[in-house]
Amino acid sequence: MGERVLVVGPTGSGKSTLLRALIGLVPHVSGGDLTGDVEVAGVHTRGLAPHDIAARGVALVAQDPAETFVADRVAAEVAFGPESLALPEREVDERVGEALEAVSLASAARRRVRELSGGEQQRVAIAAALALRPSVLLMDEPTAHLDEATARAILELVAAIARERGMTLVLSEHRLGIAACLVTRALVIAQGRLVLDGAPRGVLADPSVERLGVPVPRSTLVAAALALPAPLALTPQELVARVEALEAAWAPPAPPPAPEAGTALRFEHVTYAYRSAERPAVRDVSFALGHGERVALIGPTGSGKSTLARLALGLRRADAGEVTLAGMRTRSTPMSRLAGVGGLVLQDPTRQLIAERVEDEVASGLAGLPPSERRSRVEREIERFGLGPLRTRHPLTLSEGQRRRVVLAAATARRPAVLVLDEPTLGQDARQRDALARLVADLAAEGTAVLAISHDPEFVADACERALVLREGSLVADLPIGGTPVQLRALADAAVPLSDVGAAVLLLSRRGTPVAARTVDELVARVTAARAPV
Amino acid sequence: MKRIDPRAQLAWLAAIVAGALFAGAPGVAAALTLGIAVLARSGRFTRSLRLVPTVLPLAVGIGLLDAFSGDPAGGATAGARIIALVVVAAAFAAVADGDALVDALRWLRVPFDVTFALVTGARLVPLAAADLSDLADTARLRGIDIDGAPPRRLRSWARLLVPLLVVTVRRGLRLGEAMEVRAFTADRPRTRRSRMRWRRRDLVAFGGALVYLSAVVVMVL
Numbered sequence: 054m055g056e057r058v059l060v061v062g063p064t065g066s067g068k069s070t071l072l073r074a075l076i077g078l079v080p081h082v083s084g085g086d087l088t089g090d091v092e093v094a095g096v097h098t099r100g101l102a103p104h105d106i107a108a109r110g111v112a113l114v115a116q117d118p119a120e121t122f123v124a125d126r127v128a129a130e131v132a133f134g135p136e137s138l139a140l141p142e143r144e145v146d147e148r149v150g151e152a153l154e155a156v157s158l159a160s161a162a163r164r165r166v167r168e169l170s171g172g173e174q175q176r177v178a179i180a181a182a183l184a185l186r187p188s189v190l191l192m193d194e195p196t197a198h199l200d201e202a203t204a205r206a207i208l209e210l211v212a213a214i215a216r217e218r219g220m221t222l223v224l225s226e227h228r229l230g231i232a233a234c235l236v237t238r239a240l241v242i243a244q245g246r247l248v249l250d251g252a253p254r255g256v257l258a259d260p261s262v263e264r265l266g267v268p269v270p271r272s273t274l275v276a277a278a279l280a281l282p283a284p285l286a287l288t289p290q291e292l293v294a295r296v297e298a299l300e301a302a303w304a305p306p307a308p309p310p311a312p313e314a315g316t317a318l319r320f321e322h323v324t325y326a327y328r329s330a331e332r333p334a335v336r337d338v339s340f341a342l343g344h345g346e347r348v349a350l351i352g353p354t355g356s357g358k359s360t361l362a363r364l365a366l367g368l369r370r371a372d373a374g375e376v377t378l379a380g381m382r383t384r385s386t387p388m389s390r391l392a393g394v395g396g397l398v399l400q401d402p403t404r405q406l407i408a409e410r411v412e413d414e415v416a417s418g419l420a421g422l423p424p425s426e427r428r429s430r431v432e433r434e435i436e437r438f439g440l441g442p443l444r445t446r447h448p449l450t451l452s453e454g455q456r457r458r459v460v461l462a463a464a465t466a467r468r469p470a471v472l473v474l475d476e477p478t479l480g481q482d483a484r485q486r487d488a489l490a491r492l493v494a495d496l497a498a499e500g501t502a503v504l505a506i507s508h509d510p511e512f513v514a515d516a517c518e519r520a521l522v523l524r525e526g527s528l529v530a531d532l533p534i535g536g537t538p539v540q541l542r543a544l545a546d547a548a549v550p551l552s553d554v555g556a557a558v559l560l561l562s563r564r565g566t567p568v569a570a571r572t573v574d575e576l577v578a579r580v581t582a583a584r585a586p587v
Numbered sequence: 588m589k590r591i592d593p594r595a596q597l598a599w600l601a602a603i604v605a606g607a608l609f610a611g612a613p614g615v616a617a618a619l620t621l622g623i624a625v626l627a628r629s630g631r632f633t634r635s636l637r638l639v640p641t642v643l644p645l646a647v648g649i650g651l652l653d654a655f656s657g658d659p660a661g662g663a664t665a666g667a668r669i670i671a672l673v674v675v676a677a678a679f680a681a682v683a684d685g686d687a688l689v690d691a692l693r694w695l696r697v698p699f700d701v702t703f704a705l706v707t708g709a710r711l712v713p714l715a716a717a718d719l720s721d722l723a724d725t726a727r728l729r730g731i732d733i734d735g736a737p738p739r740r741l742r743s744w745a746r747l748l749v750p751l752l753v754v755t756v757r758r759g760l761r762l763g764e765a766m767e768v769r770a771f772t773a774d775r776p777r778t779r780r781s782r783m784r785w786r787r788r789d790l791v792a793f794g795g796a797l798v799y800l801s802a803v804v805v806m807v808l
Contacts, residue, residue, distance in 0.1 A: 121765030418729030
């Protein structure tokens, strides 16, 4: 009782299945064969339905709270569990008040859940679970849809509540730098098997964990490569604290080359408002993207990122100003002409699958091409994304990762001038994230400008060379993503979340050691060089 | 209207719909007027009235059918009735609170499972609309003509129905699981934390709806 357990593993390793088995969704709802025995909160799950297990003190918080809301208002949402337990009305009220107090949302009881921010919605989902007064709280990637700062706040809050109440916490989470500091034990799952079980720092120090595709914090990788003293660093702050005083400083490296001539996308004083909205979703935005540029689009929920992306592709027409995509003004060009030059890959690939076979999905945007060209493009993308064995399958029968690859293949087959990726690393493990960063580099080399909407600082640092920062529909910063302290300070000032390496570089420079590095290898090399006598 | 007890809101909905259906041109005119008035105060006037063009062909068709049968006045009323019902539904959606509606229907002894399914279904509509919008954007970016001439447009939109159904069913299953892990089961009685209290203005509104309904009954008889 009272343990806080982190479950880690690559995508598809069985983390969610484990959590679902702990509350009986596996096998009672999902089906399948369960062998062995699962005991949780003193009950055996085999003989009890999930609602009975929940009634005995086990609660689950899912990845996307918006998909699990059953009420309009916060208080009604939180009351749903206690009402299902048929508790007296007074006790329901008491539990609702207590749970909302615990997540600091007592003043929001009458607000509509759909009008809350992503972080507030996740707090409501946690309150709804706490209202069941669980002795075991299960959380399945609860911060996947949140930005770094909000994710940290949520995880710290949950860990504090679990500590305070002596509640067992089982947390599946990709943000290991934050989560590993808050738990007492870590389990590593791979291919459905438990491969490691121990103290979090000890588990993450095992080199096999990174090889499995677990997104080990880069601060940890740097600390391990530098053989820094124990305990193992998990965050940039811990890393820099363990690095001894360095003897040398380095001049910043040369700035990256300017993008090649030619503009793939241009926004000139663009404003757009939804008909029902009080204020514009995008307001007086101007910027240009060169062919082959890799740009991150960053901003809080509701800042206008998705609207800007749709304006860029001609899916929405600007109220004022001009959007030019591959030389065509989107306002006056028919969609049939814009279709070939813009690509969009959404967070949820299921909402982009419209054909009945994988190869038809990939070919679905190539109708105007000669058959031989169409065939050759389809074959190339099927090979690039490893879809050969799946080519005749129905896309909707594939796993989430496979569906995402199909959607990417369909988008890149058209060789778009601009490709928009909306949170492309959501739910992806380290290997998939690295593969995606390599794909972005390959597409850029082929001349495609990539605009990536992302909350993932490691992906942004790996894949992008420039950041556009939106706030309340306005473009508030347009900065290069580099590895020098000056560049990193500018990014931090614009509220761009820094990668572990970036944060460590900034901390080192504040300590009087100006380092320039973007990758783990660069940082390790520079710190190693600085340790040597001058 | 937003701050009025949901039981009074339901009573007004029933009275206005009854008027529009059975009280001829005056009932239709009253429904349109009241619907527009509520929408104008709700702040969702423009958004809600965007529904009207989608039912306009149906309204005109039904109106013409009656008109060609030798009853132009009846045709006009029938066409206007369709629009009035849409406006009233939009007005009710603009002021109703799903949670309160569940409470009100429960007060009317409608089983919780039924009211909850109805309200949850209504909540899924805007989510399904967003899903359809994403599917349509995908189709547009792949050069599929979904905004062109009607026959081709119809075929293109039809292609999106199966993926939309799959997405919606998945969403429904996830919601079902979320309810299950919060101890929900249809087999067990449940309590309902209700905030409904009759205040003077609610009683006045409820009484007004009954008077309106009585007037409709008198007109029909």
